[in-house]
Each structure stands twice: as structure tokens, then as C-alpha cells.
Amino acid sequence: MNWITNYVRPKINSMLGRRDMPENLWIKDPESGEMVFHKDLESNQFVIPASGHHMKVSGKERLRFFFDGGKFELLDNPKAPVDPLKFRDEKRYIDRLKDAKAKTGMEDAILNALGTIDGLPILATVQDFAFMGGSLGMAAGEAIIRGFETAVERKRPMVLFAASGGARMQEGILSLMQLARTTVAVDRLKEAGLPYVVVLTNPTTGGVTASYAMLGDVHIAEPGALIGFAGPRVIEQTIREKLPEGFQRSEYLMEHGMVDMVVSRLDLRETISRLLKILTKASATEATDTVSPTATPTEIQLGA
Structure with missing residues (x-):
């Protein structure tokens, strides 16, 4: 047992009103090594804003x-x-x-x-x-x-x-x-x-x-x-x-x-919604406004 770490330091922190910082406030981008604030990452659906890496x-x-x-x-x-x-x-x-x-x-x-x-x-x-x-x-x-x-x-x-x-x-x-x-x-x-x-x-x-x-x-x-x-x-x-x-x-x-x-995960909702509306023939007018009737899957992705 480390007496300083386990007893003295917590006692000092409590006297001074210090709180331990959570270890997961910042998350490292596996590709670039950039540190990203976890709230920013969560608001971006856990996609690293700079590199686009999907966590x-x-x-x-x-x-x-x-x-x-x-x-x-x-x-x-x-x-x-x-x-x-x-x-x-x-x-x-x-x-x-x-x-x-x-x-x-x-x-x-x-x-x-x-x-x-x-x-x-x-x-x-x-x-x-x-x-x-x-x-x-x-x-x-x-x-x-x-x-x-x-x-x-x-x-x-x-x-x-x-x-x-x-x-x-x-x-x-x-x-x-x-x-x-x-x-x-x-x-x-x-x-x-x-x-x-x-x-x-x-x-x-x-x-x-x-x-x-x-x-x-x-x-x-x-x-x-x-x-x-x-x-x-x-x-x-x-x-x-x-x-x-x-x-x-x-x-x-x-x-x-x-x-x-x-x-991208950020575009999945929109892409799947458009696909399902075409496949179920729901909201046909809305679907044909955004996707041409002869569009290939790649064209749908690109919004052709």
C-alpha cells in the first residue's frame, strides 16, 4: 500500500476542494494521434471531425x-x-x-x-x-x-x-x-x-x-x-x-x-431513409426529387 498516494494525497485534495479528473475526457484519434474532447466526439456520432475515423x-x-x-x-x-x-x-x-x-x-x-x-x-x-x-x-x-x-x-x-x-x-x-x-x-x-x-x-x-x-x-x-x-x-x-x-x-x-x-455514419440516416422510401414506394414524389429513377447505388450516395 502506497501511503502517500492512497491516504495523504486524497486528504489534501479533499481539504483544498480538488476533484480527480476523469480519464476519458479526451480521446486519441488512432489515425492522426490528435486528442479530441469526448463531448465533441459524442455530438459528432463518434466520428473524429478532422480525420473522419469512425470509432x-x-x-x-x-x-x-x-x-x-x-x-x-x-x-x-x-x-x-x-x-x-x-x-x-x-x-x-x-x-x-x-x-x-x-x-x-x-x-x-x-x-x-x-x-x-x-x-x-x-x-x-x-x-x-x-x-x-x-x-x-x-x-x-x-x-x-x-x-x-x-x-x-x-x-x-x-x-x-x-x-x-x-x-x-x-x-x-x-x-x-x-x-x-x-x-x-x-x-x-x-x-x-x-x-x-x-x-x-x-x-x-x-x-x-x-x-x-x-x-x-x-x-x-x-x-x-x-x-x-x-x-x-x-x-x-x-x-x-x-x-x-x-x-x-x-x-x-x-x-x-x-x-x-x-x-459516413453522419449520412446514414438520410441515405437509408431515401433508399427505403424508394424500395417501399413511399413518398415517391419526394424520393424522385432527390434521386433520379435510374440512379445507381453510388449515384444515390453522391446525391446525383
């Missing part, structure tokens, strides 16, 4: 930024078996789940919410990377399916924000089953004639890109997001070749036709 954002904050007036109704996630394989590595899986729940305040990595964007009722599903890397397990799979079922039931377009490191290894083959189950849920939404827009955020990898994250009617990626099945390091070790600059990043994937457009 990770929690699921609830993303929903608040996305919906009209920041208002939305969260749906309850269905119950799913907990630790079905009684898995243990360095730590018991059930203890990892408890830690993740305490850290995030969430039951699992998925949030489903009802709300409106520019007055259009939609359902949004958000995958939160803070909960065990946004990994896809039985609980997350059930929640995603609940989102699709609710969208079909209420006849609402669906927007899904993907962020994941892949399937949850602690659930083995039971997590891999969710790839097929969520794919069926996507098909049911499309059979109902409802639009499905996917927003790929940093990172979206593993089994998620082998199922619902790559089955949208339109795929939008945030700038600089890592998107792919296997990571660049694994691919380089497998093919024993150096990968191109920017490989598996949003901009590279758009150039090669894997995503339709790259859109």
Missing part, C-alpha cells in the same frame, strides 16, 4: 443516433439455453457471459428496436461488438430471428447493423447452426416483400458474413470497416502472398463489387 459505438447509442428524435422501443429478446456445452477454457463460459452482461448491461450481443426514420416506421437490429466481440451464439441467433419475425408481422422494412468477430466458439456447432437459421429468416422477410438493408460496421467478419450480413437488398459499409470471412493475417499465411493495400476494407470491397456504397 466503435455502443448499440444503444447507434439506435439513438439513427431513429427520429433518438426515440425507439426495444424488443425483449427470446430466452435461449445458457452454456449448453458446459464449455471451459481458461475461464468458464458462463462466467464470461456474466462479465459481458455486467460490462454492457445487455443480455447478449443483439438489440432489436422499433422506431421511425423521417417518419417511416422500421425495425432496426444492432449487433454490439462490446458483448463478446458481437459473436453469434444461440441467444444472438434467436434475437436476430425475432427481429425478422417482428418485421414481417408488423410489415416494416428492416435495417441491420452488423458488427462481429464471427460465430461464438464456446457453443461449437450450435453457433454454426445459427447461420442457416438466420438465412431462413432473411428469406421469409423477402418473401413478404419487405426491404432489408445491411450496414456493415468495423469489424464484420467470420460466420456473420456467411449468412445474414451479406444477404441484404442493399449493402452499406461505414468508411474503413474491416469486412470479410477470414482475417487478412490468416489469408496471408494460407496463400503465402502479401495482400493488396486496403484489402478487406470498405473502400476496397466497394471497388470490387462486394458492397454497394460506403457512407
Whole structure:
């Protein structure tokens, strides 16, 4: 025990009325090293103003930024078996789940919410990377399916924000089953004639890109997001070749036709609103005023 640090200094600070400064008042830009005041960053949706670097954002904050007036109704996630394989590595899986729940305040990595964007009722599903890397397990799979079922039931377009490191290894083959189950849920939404827009955020990898994250009617990626099945390091070790600059990043994937457009988080609301109005044939006059009938996804992004 350090007597000066733990006793003398707090005593002096209390006598002089000093308060400790929070450690997270300033956030460092990973690209430029610039320090940004956290309130400025929050007001800019956690996009660094100078460099445009997109920081990770929690699921609830993303929903608040996305919906009209920041208002939305969260749906309850269905119950799913907990630790079905009684898995243990360095730590018991059930203890990892408890830690993740305490850290995030969430039951699992998925949030489903009802709300409106520019007055259009939609359902949004958000995958939160803070909960065990946004990994896809039985609980997350059930929640995603609940989102699709609710969208079909209420006849609402669906927007899904993907962020994941892949399937949850602690659930083995039971997590891999969710790839097929969520794919069926996507098909049911499309059979109902409802639009499905996917927003790929940093990172979206593993089994998620082998199922619902790559089955949208339109795929939008945030700038600089890592998107792919296997990571660049694994691919380089497998093919024993150096990968191109920017490989598996949003901009590279758009150039090669894997995503339709790259859109800043600051412009997502407007872009998705315009797309959904076109896809649902809602407010047709308003949509044709801003986007030509023959516009490609890139032209829509540029406001052509």
C-alpha cells in the first residue's frame, strides 16, 4: 500500500476542494494521434471531425443516433439455453457471459428496436461488438430471428447493423447452426416483400458474413470497416502472398463489387431513409426529387 498516494494525497485534495479528473475526457484519434474532447466526439456520432475515423459505438447509442428524435422501443429478446456445452477454457463460459452482461448491461450481443426514420416506421437490429466481440451464439441467433419475425408481422422494412468477430466458439456447432437459421429468416422477410438493408460496421467478419450480413437488398459499409470471412493475417499465411493495400476494407470491397456504397455514419440516416422510401414506394414524389429513377447505388450516395 502506497501511503502517500492512497491516504495523504486524497486528504489534501479533499481539504483544498480538488476533484480527480476523469480519464476519458479526451480521446486519441488512432489515425492522426490528435486528442479530441469526448463531448465533441459524442455530438459528432463518434466520428473524429478532422480525420473522419469512425470509432466503435455502443448499440444503444447507434439506435439513438439513427431513429427520429433518438426515440425507439426495444424488443425483449427470446430466452435461449445458457452454456449448453458446459464449455471451459481458461475461464468458464458462463462466467464470461456474466462479465459481458455486467460490462454492457445487455443480455447478449443483439438489440432489436422499433422506431421511425423521417417518419417511416422500421425495425432496426444492432449487433454490439462490446458483448463478446458481437459473436453469434444461440441467444444472438434467436434475437436476430425475432427481429425478422417482428418485421414481417408488423410489415416494416428492416435495417441491420452488423458488427462481429464471427460465430461464438464456446457453443461449437450450435453457433454454426445459427447461420442457416438466420438465412431462413432473411428469406421469409423477402418473401413478404419487405426491404432489408445491411450496414456493415468495423469489424464484420467470420460466420456473420456467411449468412445474414451479406444477404441484404442493399449493402452499406461505414468508411474503413474491416469486412470479410477470414482475417487478412490468416489469408496471408494460407496463400503465402502479401495482400493488396486496403484489402478487406470498405473502400476496397466497394471497388470490387462486394458492397454497394460506403457512407459516413453522419449520412446514414438520410441515405437509408431515401433508399427505403424508394424500395417501399413511399413518398415517391419526394424520393424522385432527390434521386433520379435510374440512379445507381453510388449515384444515390453522391446525391446525383
